Amino acid sequence: AQTVTQSQPEMSVQEAETVTLSCTYDTSESDYYLFWYKQPPSRQMILVIRQEAYKQQNATENRFSVNFQKAAKSFSLKISDSQLGDAAMYFCAYRSANTGNQFYFGTGTSLTVIP
């Protein structure tokens, strides 16, 4: 099975500053999808951003962007102009494009935003 690693259990950022959350994964496949999900205290999982492996261009959604390095199997999330509402658990996830629909989640990074 694929493994997803988030090496930062906790991170903090000053409000309005930028923070980068790390994610690496292990796979032998060439076609897959990568996701970042946010889980606030309400526990509702919210999709933040997605990336198709066949696309070289890094995905961007407003203040959220990724740095996708396919050869290095790295998929980091950058949050710009951090807001108090960004405080949450962030999970990186992998999904194969070919075999099944299962998502493989990392262990999560707890982000604190300091006012």
Add this chain to the structure above:
Amino acid sequence: GAVVSQHPSWVICKSGTSVKIECRSLDFQATTMFWYRQFPKQSLMLMATSNEGSKATYEQGVEKDKFLINHASLTLSTLTVTSAHPEDSSFYICSASDETGPHRTQYFGPGTRLTVL
């Protein structure tokens, strides 16, 4: 975006009783739904994949007779925790896969907190 609901949002039951949790996709048809379990401050652990009209596929270590899954329609999957015990207390999350879109994104329900006394 797509919406997935879960009912109930929380439930407290006595040890030995069974609890049913419903997961519904509200604005799309989901041939596949997933059930996860999440312990405090931990990641989501996939329990099983629920396929409409067929038997669920359980992950290794998950007791299929303990956690009964029924996917009776394209918008509803249910998870029944049978003969619940305190160690079954957890947060259960379902998700539904929207296969019609290009990204095959999973949309998550709000979760159900189960407490077994």
